[in-house]
Amino acid sequence: MKLRLVSAVLSALILALAVGVWHLATLxxxxxxxxxxxxxxxxxxxxxxxxxxxxxxxxxxxxxLVEHARDPFYDRGPxxxxxxxxxxYSIGRVLLGFAAAALIAIPGGFLIGMSPxxxxxxxxxxxxxKPISPLAWMPLALFTLKDSDISAVFVIFVCSxxxxxxxxxxxxxxxxxxxxxxxxTLEVSPVRKAFAVILPxxxxxxxxxxxxxxxxxxxxxxxAEMLVGxxxxxxxxxxxxxxxxxxNILAGILAIGLVGMALDFLVGRLQKSVTYVx
Amino acid sequence: xxxxxxxxxxxxxxxxxxFERVNFSMAKGEFVCIIGHSGCGKTTILNILAGLDAASSxxxxxxxxxxxxxxxxxxxxxxxxALLPWLSVMRNIAFAVSSRWxxxxxxxxxxxxxxxxxxxxxxxxxxxKPAELSGGMKQRxxxxxxxxxxxxxxxxxxxxxxxxxxxxxxxxxxxxxxxxATHQTVxxxxxxxxxxxxxxxxxxxxxxxxxxxxxxxxxxxxPKPRDRLNIHHDPRxxxxxxxxxxxxxxxxxxxxSGKIVNLKIGGVAA
Numbered sequence: 001m002k003l004r005l006v007s008a009v010l011s012a013l014i015l016a017l018a019v020g021v022w023h024l025a026t027l028x029x030x031x032x033x034x035x036x037x038x039x040x041x042x043x044x045x046x047x048x049x050x051x052x053x054x055x056x057x058x059x060x061x062x063x064x065l066v067e068h069a070r071d072p073f074y075d076r077g078p079x080x081x082x083x084x085x086x087x088x089y090s091i092g093r094v095l096l097g098f099a100a101a102a103l104i105a106i107p108g109g110f111l112i113g114m115s116p117x118x119x120x121x122x123x124x125x126x127x128x129x130k131p132i133s134p135l136a137w138m139p140l141a142l143f144t145l146k147d148s149d150i151s152a153v154f155v156i157f158v159c160s161x162x163x164x165x166x167x168x169x170x171x172x173x174x175x176x177x178x179x180x181x182x183x184x185t186l187e188v189s190p191v192r193k194a195f196a197v198i199l200p201x202x203x204x205x206x207x208x209x210x211x212x213x214x215x216x217x218x219x220x221x222x223x224a225e226m227l228v229g230x231x232x233x234x235x236x237x238x239x240x241x242x243x244x245x246x247x248n249i250l251a252g253i254l255a256i257g258l259v260g261m262a263l264d265f266l267v268g269r270l271q272k273s274v275t276y277v278x
Numbered sequence: 279x280x281x282x283x284x285x286x287x288x289x290x291x292x293x294x295x296x297f298e299r300v301n302f303s304m305a306k307g308e309f310v311c312i313i314g315h316s317g318c319g320k321t322t323i324l325n326i327l328a329g330l331d332a333a334s335s336x337x338x339x340x341x342x343x344x345x346x347x348x349x350x351x352x353x354x355x356x357x358x359x360a361l362l363p364w365l366s367v368m369r370n371i372a373f374a375v376s377s378r379w380x381x382x383x384x385x386x387x388x389x390x391x392x393x394x395x396x397x398x399x400x401x402x403x404x405x406x407k408p409a410e411l412s413g414g415m416k417q418r419x420x421x422x423x424x425x426x427x428x429x430x431x432x433x434x435x436x437x438x439x440x441x442x443x444x445x446x447x448x449x450x451x452x453x454x455x456x457x458x459a460t461h462q463t464v465x466x467x468x469x470x471x472x473x474x475x476x477x478x479x480x481x482x483x484x485x486x487x488x489x490x491x492x493x494x495x496x497x498x499x500x501p502k503p504r505d506r507l508n509i510h511h512d513p514r515x516x517x518x519x520x521x522x523x524x525x526x527x528x529x530x531x532x533x534x535s536g537k538i539v540n541l542k543i544g545g546v547a548a
Contacts, residue, residue, distance in 0.1 A: 181354075182362070185330065
């Protein structure tokens with residue numbers, strides 16, 4: 001309890017320090033500085049004069065965040081949607097791609113884990129396909145699927161599938177022999193054995209794979225949406241870069257971090273619920 | 279015709295013969311212990327009886343049927359208890375019971391499980407997970423699970439090997455009591471000579487591997503019911519005990535011939 005309190009105080013101090021440094025670094029500099037005339041034309045007289053840094057202050061970001069929080073779900077056309085709407089698009093794509101991957105990877109991993117033959121036969125393919133950056137699939141997906149939205153989901157699918165497949169196979173293959181022997185001596189049917197013995201035995205390993213997958217999927221969706229554009233938090237960040245709204249970019253980054261944390265937390269809770277002590 | 283007949287059983291791995299010419303039979307309701315040094319293939323014999331392993335040659339016939347694969351007719355208590363760690367005590371046993379009687383409803387299963395939980399003295403621990411139990415309690419669950427399916431034969435693979443002497447004693451008493459009450463046919467592996475003498479009607483002695491075989495079959499003539507605390511006061515006790523220990527220390531190494539010596543050493547020490 002005491003440790004928790006002290007660590008919370010320390011966290012708050014670190015945050016305060018970081019914000020303080022940031023605040024000092026972005027303070028308006030006093031007095032008109034002699035600016036290069038060409039530079040002034042480029043960035044605008046005010047910025048060139050050093051009246052205010054182009055990088056937002058913590059207060060600017062705070063105001064932006066309040067603004068976003070007040071109305072996260074507005075929709076004023078293709079280039080002006082609330083941050084909540086954009087996040088919802090991204091989360092939707094991630095969940096869709098992730099679910100499709102789980103639907104294939106978990107039964108597939110079961111099969112691979114149960115059969116050394118299938119394991120050996122598929123291993124070279126997995127080894128080659130696993131290290132490919134999921135974004136490398138994007139052009140191929142755009143060409144074959146002819147739809148940027150589905151392509152983004154496909155990229156999520158591709159990047160989510162490997163950790164789940166490999167972990168499921170590993171978890172299934174390493175179920176303790178004696179538990180399987182218990183099922184054998186009780187003449188348990190193969191289906192019941194799969195669901196009542198192998199699945200719960202391998203569940204913690206499978207969930208670890210799912211946790212890795214959802215983490216990677218959330219990393220990849222931002223990049224994928226920057227490429228395909230249209231909607232999503234990745235597109236939002238890129239669009240705000242085009243708008244030169246650094247405060248919005250920061251708001252987007254913060255939102256990405258918070259959602260990523262939430263996704264990890266949710267799968268982590270699920271993982272905890274299936275973990276057993278031997 | 280005996281209840282269980284093992285004929286000329288052998289197990290080879292490549293050119294290594296673990297054991298061969300294993301012949302014995304068991305009557306219904308009999309308690310047989312097998313003793314031998316590590317590596318003589320005791321566990322392999324038990325696994326073959328369980329149907330978990332296959333013999334290289336020879337046959338096992340139980341109740342006029344050849345044993346080919348695992349069956350609910352034979353309950354196994356595993357060396358490492360082998361409880362499913364994500365299930366509670368009750369549900370571990372229920373898993374076995376509902377495998378044996380799939381037509382039973384949840385209530386019937388629960389009542390049946392409770393009976394066996396009470397029998398091994400685990401009343402109150404029904405909803406605990408194996409990780410919350412001591413080693414002795416875990417093994418009790420394993421025993422309850424094996425008894426609960428009411429098999430024709432019970433196979434125990436050194437069930438008390440990992441337990442401290444005190445716990446072992448209490449569970450031995452319980453096993454003795456349950457077996458006497460149910461007339462269960464039991465085949466048990468043990469390293470413990472005293473345990474074998476307390477529980478067994480006959481004791482099979484295996485020679486050392488490789489090429490191990492059953493060298494002697496000792497009839498345990500100590501009168502029943504036996505009492506763990508007083509059994510060693512029986513005048514015959516040390517005669518049998520010395521005979522068994524001598525076998526393990528000396529004769530198990532020297533034994534070569536394929537002829538089984540069947541002994542009744544009732545009055546040796548007296």
